[in-house]
Amino acid sequence: MENNYKVPAGTRIGHVHLKVSDLDKSLAFYCDLLGFELMQKYGEDAAFISAGGYHHHIGLNVWYSKGAGPAPQRAPGLFHTALLYATRKELAEILKRLLEANYPLTGAADHGVSEAIYLDDPDKNGVELYWDRPKEQWPKTEDGGLEMYTRRLDLEGLLRELK
DSSP states (O other), X not given: OOSSOOOOTTOOOOOEEEEOSOHHHHHIIIIIITOOXXXXXXXXXXXXXXXXXXXXSEEEEOTTTTTOOOOOTTSSSOOEEEEEESXXXXXXXXXXXXXXXXXXXXXXXXXXXXXXXXXXXXXXXXXXXEEEOOGGGSOBOTTSOBOOXXXXXXXXXXXXXXX
């Protein structure tokens, strides 16, 4: 096997498929709160949702997890699903929506390359909502390498994008 193989630059993650305990609660969170569009239900046990009419960005199913509690926090598995917004204003809009719905946030951070808001879905699956700063604004080390960090996100400053 070649050691110098690299994933092609145009490769991207197409979708995430989550095991959930209650399909209706998950659809309420992802569609009614976050704004995804229901593309198709697969019987009563699965659904496929998207942004902008794509066949699906997120699959949700109860095939092995109907009525189950959340996965243990200190076990291997998905840390979070990250949803990338195109602009800072779009991130501000979803933040405002979450705050108006009194939906609990689990965190918010400025990572230098991006600004992110964190929350959990009804099954305690982590969800990151973020936007990327333009690549030319990404912080660099003295030798030109990427320097990501975690600092407090100014939520009030983010919401000023809406004025």
